Amino acid sequence: MAPNPRVISAFSAMKALGISEYVVKPVLKQLLKVYDKNWELIEEENYRALADAVFDYLETNAVVQKRTSNNSYEEEEEEEAQLNDEPERPLKRTRKSQVGHGTSSVGNSDTVANVSALRTIDSENGGPSGNSSSQHTGKKGAPALNVTSHGDELQSVRSVKVSAHTKNQSVSLTLLAERERNITSHPVVENGAQMYANAIKGIQENPNSSPYFKEKGKKTVSQAPVKERNPMRARPSQALRLKEPKVEPGITSSPNANANMPKALALIQPKEEPFVDCATNFASSKVPSPTASRHPDSPSMMDALHDSGSAQKNGELRTPESPCHDGKNNQPNCPTNSVQRPVSGLADAPKVSSVDLESASSPLGEVRISLSCTLLNQTDFHMPSVDAVLKLAEEKNVKTYDINTNFSVKRVIRDVCDLFLELGCKPVESPESNVMHNPSSMKDLSNAKCDNVNSGFVPSQSTGTVNFKVAAPEVHITPPCMGAVNDHKLPADNGLVNSGEETDKAAEINGRGTDSGNNMAMVVADEFTSIYHADVTDGEEGMEISLINEINNVRPPSFKYMPYNVVFENARLDISLARIGNKDCCKACFGDCLASKIPCECASQLDGSFAYTLDGLLKEDFLEESNSIHRNPQKHLQFCSKNCPLLRSGSDELPVICNGHLARKFIKECWKKCGCHKMCGNRIVQRGITYNLQVFMTPDGRGWGLRTLEDLPKGAFVCEYVGEILTLKELRNRYTCNVNSDAYPVLLDAIWGFDKNLKDDRTLCLDGTIYGNIARFINHRCSDSNLIDIPVEVESPDHHYYHIALFTRRKVNASEELTWDYGIDFGRKFNAIKAFQCQCGSKYCRDMKHSIV
Numbered sequence: 033m034a035p036n037p038r039v040i041s042a043f044s045a046m047k048a049l050g051i052s053e054y055v056v057k058p059v060l061k062q063l064l065k066v067y068d069k070n071w072e073l074i075e076e077e078n079y080r081a082l083a084d085a086v087f088d089y090l091e092t093n094a095v096v097q098k099r100t101s102n103n104s105y106e107e108e109e110e111e112e113a114q115l116n117d118e119p120e121r122p123l124k125r126t127r128k129s130q131v132g133h134g135t136s137s138v139g140n141s142d143t144v145a146n147v148s149a150l151r152t153i154d155s156e157n158g159g160p161s162g163n164s165s166s167q168h169t170g171k172k173g174a175p176a177l178n179v180t181s182h183g184d185e186l187q188s189v190r191s192v193k194v195s196a197h198t199k200n201q202s203v204s205l206t207l208l209a210e211r212e213r214n215i216t217s218h219p220v221v222e223n224g225a226q227m228y229a230n231a232i233k234g235i236q237e238n239p240n241s242s243p244y245f246k247e248k249g250k251k252t253v254s255q256a257p258v259k260e261r262n263p264m265r266a267r268p269s270q271a272l273r274l275k276e277p278k279v280e281p282g283i284t285s286s287p288n289a290n291a292n293m294p295k296a297l298a299l300i301q302p303k304e305e306p307f308v309d310c311a312t313n314f315a316s317s318k319v320p321s322p323t324a325s326r327h328p329d330s331p332s333m334m335d336a337l338h339d340s341g342s343a344q345k346n347g348e349l350r351t352p353e354s355p356c357h358d359g360k361n362n363q364p365n366c367p368t369n370s371v372q373r374p375v376s377g378l379a380d381a382p383k384v385s386s387v388d389l390e391s392a393s394s395p396l397g398e399v400r401i402s403l404s405c406t407l408l409n410q411t412d413f414h415m416p417s418v419d420a421v422l423k424l425a426e427e428k429n430v431k432t433y434d435i436n437t438n439f440s441v442k443r444v445i446r447d448v449c450d451l452f453l454e455l456g457c458k459p460v461e462s463p464e465s466n467v468m469h470n471p472s473s474m475k476d477l478s479n480a481k482c483d484n485v486n487s488g489f490v491p492s493q494s495t496g497t498v499n500f501k502v503a504a505p506e507v508h509i510t511p512p513c514m515g516a517v518n519d520h521k522l523p524a525d526n527g528l529v530n531s532g533e534e535t536d537k538a539a540e541i542n543g544r545g546t547d548s549g550n551n552m553a554m555v556v557a558d559e560f561t562s563i564y565h566a567d568v569t570d571g572e573e574g575m576e577i578s579l580i581n582e583i584n585n586v587r588p589p590s591f592k593y594m595p596y597n598v599v600f601e602n603a604r605l606d607i608s609l610a611r612i613g614n615k616d617c618c619k620a621c622f623g624d625c626l627a628s629k630i631p632c633e634c635a636s637q638l639d640g641s642f643a644y645t646l647d648g649l650l651k652e653d654f655l656e657e658s659n660s661i662h663r664n665p666q667k668h669l670q671f672c673s674k675n676c677p678l679l680r681s682g683s684d685e686l687p688v689i690c691n692g693h694l695a696r697k698f699i700k701e702c703w704k705k706c707g708c709h710k711m712c713g714n715r716i717v718q719r720g721i722t723y724n725l726q727v728f729m730t731p732d733g734r735g736w737g738l739r740t741l742e743d744l745p746k747g748a749f750v751c752e753y754v755g756e757i758l759t760l761k762e763l764r765n766r767y768t769c770n771v772n773s774d775a776y777p778v779l780l781d782a783i784w785g786f787d788k789n790l791k792d793d794r795t796l797c798l799d800g801t802i803y804g805n806i807a808r809f810i811n812h813r814c815s816d817s818n819l820i821d822i823p824v825e826v827e828s829p830d831h832h833y834y835h836i837a838l839f840t841r842r843k844v845n846a847s848e849e850l851t852w853d854y855g856i857d858f859g860r861k862f863n864a865i866k867a868f869q870c871q872c873g874s875k876y877c878r879d880m881k882h883s884i885v
């Protein structure tokens with residue numbers, strides 16, 4: 033449909049005032065309603081009414097946001113109702129007065145909620161729940177901080193840039209916030225800040241001057257402020273639907289070479305050995321010794337393919353699951369601060385003589401806030417590690433503040449600033465301490481010649497400046513991935529790849545050059561030593577996750593980074609708020625459900641308790657129970673006999689009867705239909721990755737691995753296993769045709785043993801091979817892995833689809849490799865996928881007695 037020329041003219045007129053179309057659009061819509069589509073009234077006096085309404089809206093919006101911003105979901109409902117001419121909607125106050133919970137009280141709010149839900153899904157994810165399309169548009173933002181700017185709700189801070197100038201004794205911190213691109217309103221006035229301010233002032237002085245308020249006694253825009261999308265948007269939890277994986281040019285779909293697929297399947301006899309978490313002996317250089325405890329055999333992910341449920345006759349294993357993250361950044365209900373002007377509060381930092389905070393924005397939705405603080409008579413400042421500062425700031429905030437009620441972005445910023453100064457003024461200790469130091473690779477990086485990479489993270493001694501965030505490289509990790517694993521498969525006799533020669537050989541074997549074919553922006557330093565990429569997530573996560581290869585020339589595999597699951601063609605995945613009944617959500621809640629004395633509906637699956645602690649960690653008893661299921665799978669199996677999807681999908685090598693599927697212990701998180709705040713403590717996995725992780729090349733031939741760069745407490749959410757949501761049938765087709773492919777499938781089979789009429793399109797699994805996240809780099813460790821997979825229900829209440837969240841089973845030390853027990857039964861071999869020869873190094877390794885061909 034051709035755009036209405038009157039609309040275009042209205043936009044142009046407003047643009048001349050420096051007001052963006054994003055702002056004008058919703059207001060215009062409302063105005064047309066108010067004026068019964070009488071354009072003349074709007075166009076009169078060169079759009080005077082519209083201009084007034086816009087300014088009103090901006091002003092009101094600023095006030096509203098300042099005042100609340102607590103429960104944006106409710107606001108969305110209100111807005112939605114307005115747009116739909118709902119006479120009355122569940123008012124925030126009403127809801128709030130219903131302290132606690134309640135299943136249903138909200139009367140007729142269902143309709144409204146559903147409507148708004150749909151809208152929310154649509155806009156928030158840049159993609160619908162059910163449609164197919166490929167909008168990966170949405171940059172998600174697992175917000176670390178939220179700041180308000182320009183009277184507008186803050187968008188999530190996607191990155192932090194910190195720089196210090198020792199020479200001038202100043203430290204500057206730049207928070208780079210990025211607005212969601214899809215946001216409907218964009219209150220940033222492009223060039224007319226002053227004009228806007230004057231206009232607002234005029235309206236304040238003479239409110240009646242606006243015809244907008246006079247006409248017809250109808251609803252005014254200000255009654256229903258059009259709200260911007262909630263900035264604190266957790267990561268989109270629903271899946272995108274893709275028609276088919278897009279494989280970018282230059283990439284082959286699956287290296288044939290040494291495919292090491294999990295083959296495994298299967299059945300493992302749970303061992304009775306005691307466990308002791310052996311420290312990972314391979315992580316890269318300094319791996320602290322693990323101390324934890326843990327146990328042996330269990331099932332794993334790849335099982336799936338092979339026998340997913342795989343089990344065995346007696347004992348069995350299982351498949352892994354979901355995601356999640358920790359809640360250590362739990363922010364309270366609401367951030368507010370308008371961080372626009374010099375924040376005087378910051379000045380009380382003892383060592384700081386002055387603090388400046390400036391903000392700038394672009395019409396594209398980028399907001400940059402720059403904070404600089406100058407030291408007072410401090411001559412011995414040195415640049416501390418950014419990581420150390422942020423880590424300390426985080427710890428400090430979690431410990432110091434009542435995170436639920438008192439959180440203040442301003443204070444966080446001040447703390448970060450203070451800590452910079454504090455750490456920077458301490459004498460330099462060991463290289464491991466808090467002073468920024470780099471692995472050899474970092475040094476190399478500084479000399480690296482790489483034209484197209486603005487590699488930050490390289491401290492430059494000469495200037496004393498550190499750019500924490502590297503200018504985003506135009507990197508596209510392209511599809512078919514599977515590769516990397518093979519690349520490192522070296523001859524079993526040595527396993528270690530550490531010379532250029534060997535590397536080249538490996539690359540040759542795999543038909544790949546060591547230095548071509550991939551346009552990843554990364555730094556290659558020296559000849560064989562460091563390949564470094566500042567952010568393998570391509571900006572898709574709230575955290576940057578670097579990749580480093582100090583071992584050989586193998587480049588990262590080609591795959592498309594996705595922070596959330598995507599639906600492949602035929603899988604049936606119904607995600608809609610309409611499917612979430614009152615018993616599946618806590619509509620009457622507000623704020624933080626964990627803080628409420630009365631457990632809400634979302635806690636009912638766990639007998640009225642939540643799986644998380646107030647610190648955002650998995651509760652001890654929940655973790656222990658889940659560990660126990662992994663240790664003794666045979667006690668938790670549910671059988672689906674002949675109707676087992678695995679049997680139906682056919683394979684000569686599969687057992688004739690179902691070996692059982694684990695009855696998993698689920699976490700149920702609050703979600704969009706719930707009344708609580710997005711930062712509610714029962715929304716951990718949705719918020720995405722919050723720890724500082726790194727993809728690295730293992731030195732012992734297991735290919736890439738994932739490690740943590742900071743200590744992780746026990747029960748911390750690390751990441752979700754993300755991939756394409758496939759039906760089992762699709763999975764089999766995919767890998768039966770390509771037996772040699774590497775694949776990383778995980779069955780979503782928790783319901784299989786219970787649903788006797790399971791249709792093929794509902795037998796789902798996740799495959800992170802082509803579309804996936806950093807979890808695809810996590811290597812397997814038999815039994816005493818430091819991560820455990822927990823199924824998490826977020827947007828789909830029936831357990832056919834759920835998320836797989838990986839939590840720490842014990843405290844994990846910085847630089848330790850993160851591992852997960854895939855649940856592979858190395859004693860079995862199935863046709864579709866080849867198992868690898870396990871080199872986990874665990875004393876419980878299940879592959880020691882088997883020789884895999």
Ligand SMILES: C[S@@+](CC[C@H](N)C(=O)[O-])C[C@H]1O[C@@H](n2cnc3c(N)ncnc32)[C@H](O)[C@@H]1O
Binds near residue numbers: 294810812813
């Ligand atoms: C999910 S991927 C893990 C990331 C992989 N290392 C890479 O380079 O992409 C699984 C593959 O990693 C390798 N792998 C994982 N754990 C291993 C282990 N304990 N021993 C040997 N190879 C392992 C196998 O090739 C397996 O097929």
